[in-house]
Amino acid sequence: MEAEFGQAVRRWRDRVPPEAAGLPTGRSRRAAGLRREELALLAGISVDYLTRLEQGRAAHPSAQVVTALARALRLSGAERDHLHRLAGLAPPGPQTMPTEVTxxxxxxxxxxxxxxxxxxxxxxxxxxxxxxxxxxxxxxxxxxxxxxxxxxxxxxxxxxxxxxxxxxxxxxxxxxxxxxxxxxxxxxxxxxxxxxxxxxxxxxxxxxxxxxxxxxxxxxxxxxxxxxxxxxxxxxxxxxxxxxxxxxxxxxxxxxxxxxxxxxxxxxxxxxxxxxxx
Missing domain, CATH: 3.30.450.180 (Beta-Lactamase)
Incomplete structure (x- = not known):
């Protein structure tokens, strides 16, 4: 499950253009999506922890981390719920505080x-x-x-x-x-x-x-x-x-x-x- 979680994060990171996240673009960029350090900054986590998550070496990320990643990756509601399930967490429900930046x-x-x-x-x-x-x-x-x-x-x-x-x-x-x-x-x-x-x-x-x-x-x-x-x-x-x-x-x-x-x-x-x- 950890490997699937990391693969999903990497796949979604590759599709987010930096300008959509308010980040500068330049001719030296090789990837069309977010760099790892950029996603870490947007999600409020360390680059090292994000690296371990993407490589399947960090198990059981907290609901707060998963929510922050979903927000930074601009996931849809269905994608956000899927990421929670990949982390072994229940998706946010109606009795919990909304944390999704629409x-x-x-x-x-x-x-x-x-x-x-x-x-x-x-x-x-x-x-x-x-x-x-x-x-x-x-x-x-x-x-x-x-x-x-x-x-x-x-x-x-x-x-x-x-x-x-x-x-x-x-x-x-x-x-x-x-x-x-x-x-x-x-x-x-x-x-x-x-x-x-x-x-x-x-x-x-x-x-x-x-x-x-x-x-x-x-x-x-x-x-x-x-x-x-x-x-x-x-x-x-x-x-x-x-x-x-x-x-x-x-x-x-x-x-x-x-x-x-x-x-x-x-x-x-x-x-x-x-x-x-x-």
């Missing part, structure tokens, strides 16, 4: 290639981030498992580059807990969400306090200051769009045209994109 959402990402954009599931687990977002908030390609969840990173992990005052922090935490409560109500049988909630309640007294208090809220539009290590503070408008029918969250950062923040955003995007591709 073609329409992917087209939106492609059109916003110069704007920091990320897509999260209903529980704030990062599904895909474009290069400008990675340049702004830090490259997420090395994040694994719970590290990709924004709620876990805030309460138990390293946090983010967003600057939060005491009042902003309270509002932000209430919104995160409220969003997670809403996700739990919509997807009560989702095992990943259940494990995330158990971990947060067991190890974060602050999260447990807010959860037990019935805190409600919703993370939506806000004006945020990002402390970037190379260009300094950048104040941006952050808008969160929800995809009807899938509960995916699209987070978009923009700056007022012609402002110093717009100049800093353009600079860090160029620097970060060069670093990611270098």
């Amino acid at each position: 073609p329409s959402v992917q087209r939106l990402l492609d059109r916003l290639a110069g704007t920091p954009v990320a897509v999260y599931d209903a529980a704030w687990t990062l599904l895909v981030a474009n290069p400008p977002y990675a340049a702004l908030m830090g490259d997420p390609s090395g994040w694994r498992a719970e590290e990709r969840n924004g709620v876990w990173r805030h309460f138990l992990g390293p946090g983010s580059r967003v600057r939060l005052g005491p009042e902003e922090r309270r509002g932000f935490e209430a919104a995160l807990v409220g969003d997670l409560r809403s996700a739990a109500a919509h997807y009560p049988a989702d095992p990943r969400l259940g494990r995330l909630l158990a971990d947060l309640r067991a190890h974060s007294p602050r999260f447990a306090e807010l959860w037990d208090a019935g805190t409600v809220g919703r993370h939506a539009a806000a004006r945020k200051t990002v402390d970037h290590p190379h260009v300094g503070p950048v104040t941006l408008d952050c808008d969160v769009l929800t995809v009807a029918g899938s509960d995916l969250r699209i987070m978009v950062y923009t700056a007022e045209p012609g402002s110093p923040d717009a100049e800093r955003l353009a600079l860090l995007t160029v620097l970060g994109t060069q670093s990611l591709r270098g």
Whole structure:
């Protein structure tokens, strides 16, 4: 089964043109499809692990890895389900949180290639981030498992580059807990969400306090200051769009045209994109 899984990944990798994934093309390319390192970057896994998967030397990839590969390879629903079965996993069902970036959402990402954009599931687990977002908030390609969840990173992990005052922090935490409560109500049988909630309640007294208090809220539009290590503070408008029918969250950062923040955003995007591709 591992060999069949690897063969399927290689076959589908060969059919994805790099420009469809927002990657640069050049005359030196020998393959029409994605290079192995490009697919690894898009899926958020290491090149070594992808190599072992393709060669049938890595057994039992997690549902998160298979979902990330299906998304990066732009598989149809039937192809995604087939890849799950080849990995020995049950395909995503109606009681689990949607994690598929639909073609329409992917087209939106492609059109916003110069704007920091990320897509999260209903529980704030990062599904895909474009290069400008990675340049702004830090490259997420090395994040694994719970590290990709924004709620876990805030309460138990390293946090983010967003600057939060005491009042902003309270509002932000209430919104995160409220969003997670809403996700739990919509997807009560989702095992990943259940494990995330158990971990947060067991190890974060602050999260447990807010959860037990019935805190409600919703993370939506806000004006945020990002402390970037190379260009300094950048104040941006952050808008969160929800995809009807899938509960995916699209987070978009923009700056007022012609402002110093717009100049800093353009600079860090160029620097970060060069670093990611270098």
